[in-house]
Amino acid sequence: MSIYRSVCILFATIVALPAAASALYSKVAGIDDVQIRRVLLRPDKEPSLAVASESAVYLGDPGSFRKVLVLKDEELNHLSADNEVLYAAGSRNGYRIESSAKRIFSADEEETIHFILPHRNRLYIGTSRRLVYAEKKLLNWQALPALASTAVYSMQPAGDNLYIVGEDGVYRLDAAGPLQKIFSTRISSDGLRARCIKADIQQPDHLWLCTNNGLYASIDGGASWQKIFIDGLGSASVNYLAQNPASPETLYLCSDAGLFKIEATTGKSEILYQGISTSRIQWIDFSAAGEIYLATDQGLFKSDPTPTETSAPAIGINQLLIGEPTIREVQEAALLYNSVHPTKTQKWKKKLKYRALLPKFSVDYDKTIGSSFSQAGHYYATGPYDWGVSLTWDMGDLLWNSYEDDIDNRTKLTTQLRMDILDEVNRLYFERLRLKHEIAQADPAVPDTFGKILRLAELTATLDGYTGGLYSAP
Numbered sequence: 001m002s003i004y005r006s007v008c009i010l011f012a013t014i015v016a017l018p019a020a021a022s023a024l025y026s027k028v029a030g031i032d033d034v035q036i037r038r039v040l041l042r043p044d045k046e047p048s049l050a051v052a053s054e055s056a057v058y059l060g061d062p063g064s065f066r067k068v069l070v071l072k073d074e075e076l077n078h079l080s081a082d083n084e085v086l087y088a089a090g091s092r093n094g095y096r097i098e099s100s101a102k103r104i105f106s107a108d109e110e111e112t113i114h115f116i117l118p119h120r121n122r123l124y125i126g127t128s129r130r131l132v133y134a135e136k137k138l139l140n141w142q143a144l145p146a147l148a149s150t151a152v153y154s155m156q157p158a159g160d161n162l163y164i165v166g167e168d169g170v171y172r173l174d175a176a177g178p179l180q181k182i183f184s185t186r187i188s189s190d191g192l193r194a195r196c197i198k199a200d201i202q203q204p205d206h207l208w209l210c211t212n213n214g215l216y217a218s219i220d221g222g223a224s225w226q227k228i229f230i231d232g233l234g235s236a237s238v239n240y241l242a243q244n245p246a247s248p249e250t251l252y253l254c255s256d257a258g259l260f261k262i263e264a265t266t267g268k269s270e271i272l273y274q275g276i277s278t279s280r281i282q283w284i285d286f287s288a289a290g291e292i293y294l295a296t297d298q299g300l301f302k303s304d305p306t307p308t309e310t311s312a313p314a315i316g317i318n319q320l321l322i323g324e325p326t327i328r329e330v331q332e333a334a335l336l337y338n339s340v341h342p343t344k345t346q347k348w349k350k351k352l353k354y355r356a357l358l359p360k361f362s363v364d365y366d367k368t369i370g371s372s373f374s375q376a377g378h379y380y381a382t383g384p385y386d387w388g389v390s391l392t393w394d395m396g397d398l399l400w401n402s403y404e405d406d407i408d409n410r411t412k413l414t415t416q417l418r419m420d421i422l423d424e425v426n427r428l429y430f431e432r433l434r435l436k437h438e439i440a441q442a443d444p445a446v447p448d449t450f451g452k453i454l455r456l457a458e459l460t461a462t463l464d465g466y467t468g469g470l471y472s473a474p
Contacts, residue, residue, distance in 0.1 A: 024451070025275035028293075028300040030065040031058055036282065036295035038079040040086075043288040050086055051300055052079040057088050057097060062302060069101040078154075082118035082136075089116040094125050104139055105132075119157045126152030131164065146179040147171070158199035163207070165194045170209065172222060182222030183209060198241045201248040208251070210238035215253065232271050232431060233257055234423035244286045252292075254281035257427055259294065271431060274451055276301055320436050327429050330467060334425045337468035340418040345411045359391040425466055432459040 033053030040050040049065075051058040054076055057069040071090050078089040086097035094105035094116045105125055107113050112128040124133045131147040134140050151167035160175035170183035185192045193212045200206035209216040213235045215228045236257035243251060253260040258279040259272045273279075276296065283295035292303035325333075335341040366385065435456050442449045464471045 024304045025272070025292075025294065025301040026304055027275075027277070027298075028062045028302050030060065030063045031300055032056075034299050035297055036300045037076055038283050039285050039293045039295045039300060040079050040081055041285045041287050041293065042081055045084070048287070049293070050079060050081065051295070052076045052088065057086070057101075059086075068097055069095060077113060078115035078117075080115075080117050085118070087116045087118060087123065089113045089125065094123075105134075105141060114151075114153045115155060117155050117157075119155075119162060124155055124162075126155060126164075131155075131166075144173075144179075153194070154196045156197050156199065158204050161199075163197045163199065165197055167193075170194055170197055170222070182207075182218075183216075183225060185211075195237065195239055196241070198243075201243045201245065208241045210241050210253075212237045214238060215241070230260060230262070230269050232269070232427050233260060234427055235419070236423070236427075239281065240283050242284045242286075244290070244292075246286070246290060252284050254284050254294070256280050259284070271434075273431075273455060275304075317433075320433050320440075324433075325470060327426065330425055330429055330463065330470060331422060333467035333470045334421055335418060337466070338417075338421055340414050340421060342418070345414060362390050362392075364388045364390075421466065425463070428459055428463050428466070432456065432463065435459065 031051060031053065033056060035054040036051060037054060038052040040052075042048050042050065047060045049059070049061055051065070055071050056067050057076065057079065058065040059068050060066055068086075069088055074090040074092040076088060076090055080087045084098060088095040088097060088101070091112050092107050093103050094113060095101045096104050104123075105113075105116075107127055108129070114126045114128065117124045118136065121136055122133050123136055123139075124131065125141075128151045130149060131144045131152040132141045133144060134142065147164065147166060152164060153167070154165045156163045156165075162173040164171040164173060164179075167185075169181050169185050172180045172182050174180070183194065183197075185194055195210040195212065197210070198208045200208065203219075205219065205221040207218040207222055209218070209225065214233060215230065215238050216225045217228050218225045230253070233253070233255060234257065236255045238253055238255045240254040241251060242254075249264050251260075251262040251264055253262065256279065259276065259281045260269055261272055262269045276294065276298075278296050278298040280297045281294055282297070285293050287293070294301040332341075364387070366388065435452055439449065439452050439456060442452065460471050
């Protein structure tokens with residue numbers, strides 16, 4: 001069976017549906033910073049919770065944290081653990097944290113550290129220039145020859161294999177084999193870039209690749225790949241993917257479009273947003289008790305149990321759309337309001353076509369000087385000041401106009417911006433309909449209902465901002 005058909009069968013029914021009892025989230029107190037990069041749960045350790053912000057590492061429990069590392073002149077990019085030891089990757093230095101923090105690696109000038117990972121008896125560090133490794137006890141750092149001049153962003157162990165995400169693609173490093181490239185990306189400012197890779201807990205040959213343009217999957221160990229289309233995700237950046245060991249059939253996607261929960265057995269997906277004040281989710285981890293912790297750009301969030309919702313009569317899509325603009329009307333309003341409608345570039349090209357037919361017009365005010373020759377000599381005559389008008393045509397503009405290059409470049413930028421706006425508007429529009437459906441069937445006495453109403457107002461206000469007041473217009 002082909003990768004395309006297998007993945008399509010697995011995810012053919014991916015639609016964002018409200019769950020019967022989704023988790024509510026609340027912000028965790030005790031952390032000063034807002035920008036949280038990583039969260040790490042260590043069930044057998046005390047304290048079990050480690051949190052990395054952009055400039056500090058915290059240890060503790062909700063409401064009671066202490067800082068074990070504070071950085072100056074660099075940012076924290078990654079956090080990992082091995083037994084009793086925490087490892088932190090600052091942008092300039094790598095640290096080992098036990099009773100105190102100790103620097104164990106320093107980057108070269110103009111080199112940035114992206115991650116640090118313990119695996120078996122080695123430590124691996126990926127930077128903007130190379131991948132280095134060392135024995136844990138000796139710390140004799142050396143570069144992996146095959147990636148000695150390539151930016152490396154993340155790494156994921158899976159059994160005896162190591163999966164490495166680099167600037168130009170994804171590699172697999174076998175325990176007893178050479179480095180093998182299994183996915184290629186484009187090295188450009190607007191190209192496809194991999195974020196991280198995860199092997200499925202239940203089926204290690206099934207790989208999930210998070211990119212700046214959605215989620216990709218492979219069911220044959222990376223021999224072939226297929227993009228997974230998830231309702232509401234669009235082309236948003238997927239920052240991380242995780243499976244809860246207690247329920248490995250469930251996937252959690254951390255993305256710039258929110259937190260997505262996907263049931264791999266049924267293909268159904270759900271956007272989890274209750275109580276989360278941002279859609280930019282960086283990382284996720286799970287406690288032994290089943291609690292979910294989220295690292296976001298608005299702080300650390302933790303899941304809380306949700307009361308079971310009472311059942312209500314089913315509400316059809318036609319009822320939800322009463323008094324609502326269609327998705328096409330919302331798209332048109334957003335494109336026109338943000339000046340990225342396709343008709344704009346069409347008008348540019350039409351005006352340029354007629355530009356070559358119009359002459360260059362110039363006016364001058366000067367006097368005429370004439371001269372004549374005769375046998376007696378050379379004579380000059382000066383006339384009075386007078387106005388002059390001239391018209392000139394460049395007939396070459398009828399074939400090619402240099403301004404066409406400018407229009408092509410501006411059209412490309414406008415098209416990219418238009419697609420970004422459409423992705424966001426589509427996500428907001430259908431999330432709003434799903435939320436209306438949940439509110440219509442919810443019990444008003446359930447505390448979660450008020451949060452849903454606030455979220456509905458937030459989505460409406462955001463769509464109003466994109467469309468210039470379409471929803472608030474009388």
